[in-house]
Amino acid sequence: xxRHLVPLVVAAALLCAGCxxxxxxxxxxxxEAEKPGKASPPRSAEDHGAAVRAAxxxxxxxxxxxxxxxxxxxxxxxxxxxxxxxxxxxxxxxRLVVALRNAAVPGKTLPRMDEIFDGDTVYMGGFAEMEGSWxxxxxxxxEAHYVLRAPMNDPEHVLRQVAQMRRISxxxxxxxxxxxxxxxxxxxxxxxxxxxxxxDMRAKIDSAREQVGGITVxxxxxxxxxxxxxRTRLDWPMGTAGARATMNLADHGKPVRAEAPAPGxxxxxxxxxxxxPG
Numbered sequence: 458x459x460r461h462l463v464p465l466v467v468a469a470a471l472l473c474a475g476c477x478x479x480x481x482x483x484x485x486x487x488x489e490a491e492k493p494g495k496a497s498p499p500r501s502a503e504d505h506g507a508a509v510r511a512a513x514x515x516x517x518x519x520x521x522x523x524x525x526x527x528x529x530x531x532x533x534x535x536x537x538x539x540x541x542x543x544x545x546x547x548x549x550x551x552r553l554v555v556a557l558r559n560a561a562v563p564g565k566t567l568p569r570m571d572e573i574f575d576g577d578t579v580y581m582g583g584f585a586e587m588e589g590s591w592x593x594x595x596x597x598x599x600e601a602h603y604v605l606r607a608p609m610n611d612p613e614h615v616l617r618q619v620a621q622m623r624r625i626s627x628x629x630x631x632x633x634x635x636x637x638x639x640x641x642x643x644x645x646x647x648x649x650x651x652x653x654x655x656x657d658m659r660a661k662i663d664s665a666r667e668q669v670g671g672i673t674v675x676x677x678x679x680x681x682x683x684x685x686x687x688r689t690r691l692d693w694p695m696g697t698a699g700a701r702a703t704m705n706l707a708d709h710g711k712p713v714r715a716e717a718p719a720p721g722x723x724x725x726x727x728x729x730x731x732x733x734p735g
Contacts, residue, residue, distance in 0.1 A: 505625035505641050512680040513620040519685065520545035520713045521706040523553060523612055527605065528560070532697040535560035538732065540704075542572075544612045545713035549576050552715040554583075555610055555733045570733040572610060575717040579609045581734065582718070591718040592726045599729065600655040604662070605674070605691045605702045606735035608653050615704055619689050621649040622676045631679065633687045634707050638679040645674040645691065655730070685709050 525540040537560050544551035556569040571583035573591075579599060582591035599608035607614035625643035632638070647666070651659045666672045672693075679688040690703045717723075 505627055505643075506622065508639075508680065509622055509625060509641055509643075509678050510620050512678065512684055512686050513616045515684050516686040516706065516709070517546040517613065517616060519547060519710050521685075522708040522711060523551075523704065523706065525610075525612075525615075525702065525704040527700070527702045529603070529700045530560075530698050536732075540610050543711065543713040543715070544574070545715075546613055546616075548713065550574055550713055550715040551612070552713070553610055557732050568733055573715050573717060574611070575715060578717065579611070580718055580723065581609070581729070590722045590724060592729070593723050594726050594729055598727075599734070600653055601735055602655045602658055602730040603700075603732070603735060604650075604658075605693055605700045608735060609729070610735050612704065614653065615689055615691075615702070616686065618645060618649045618652055618691065619676060619678050619686070621646055621652075622678065628677075633679045633681075634705060636681050636687055636707075638681050638687045640677065640679050642675070642677050645676045647672070650674050681709075683709070 521544060523540060523542050523544050527538040527540070529536050529538070537558050539556050539558075540553055542551060542553035544553070551572075551574040553572040553574075554569065555572060557567045558565060559567065569583065570581055573580040573582075574596065577596050578593050579596050580591045580593045582589075594609065596609070596611065599611070601608045601614075622641070622643035623646055625641050628640040628642050630637060631640045650672070651662060654662070662672065675690075675692040675694075677688075677690040677692070678686060681687045686706055688703065688705050690701065692701045693699050
């Protein structure tokens with residue numbers, strides 16, 4: 458029954474991207490190896506949940522450098538979406554660069570997009586055909602159109618999902634980007650998986666959930682010695698297919714410069730979809 462999920466969610470996400478095919482990397486087996494249940498928590502899941510939520514709250518009071526990698530595969534083709542830049546949760550500003558590539562074609566990047574977060578608005582540009590103009594959308598109206606994607610790649614959305622982790626266990630101490638961290642692992646409840654997801658994709662996931670009797674999305678959080686998030690990972694394995702989103706946060710507290718484009722260069726958009734906006 459699990460293979461029914463592929464045409465409903467993963468393959469749909471890939472076909473809508475309009476990209477050419479290629480050989481997959483077989484990352485599904487790696488996902489299977491990292492499922493929860495291998496840790497022996499000395500404390501209760503409630504205690505671990507409080508630790509994760511406190512780390513999310515502390516992170517949202519500051520800023521960080523973002524380096525996110527989203528891997529989506531249908532068992533044949535793997536695509537990688539990279540999201541890099543700086544983000545200030547406290548100041549509601551940030552600047553990100555989003556790029557898409559076929560994992561089977563090293564070094565060849567397909568479309569890319571620039572994003573500026575300023576208050577309650579997200580601006581997107583960097584496309585040659587836009588000739589220096591920018592599109593804009595209200596941050597609270599943007600939706601996710603693919604699995605494990607944040608609306609307009611908003612890092613705050615990822616933190617909101619991680620804060621809703623359930624059945625949490627403590628994996629142990631690990632080094633992330635040169636820093637000592639504590640690794641926690643759990644699952645996302647259904648409402649976190651579909652948080653701010655577009656209606657059509659949410660309906661597909663609901664249908665898939667009914668067919669298989671439940672869907673499990675795994676979630677991991679690494680917390681540094683200062684009690685802030687150093688890395689998050691959301692993982693939806695489906696045999697040889699699936700989706701995985703890993704977000705690394707570094708340089709906490711760094712200044713973030715992000716200025717909104719001049720009003721004359723901005724075109725408001727009611728809704729945005731596609732592989733780059735998410």
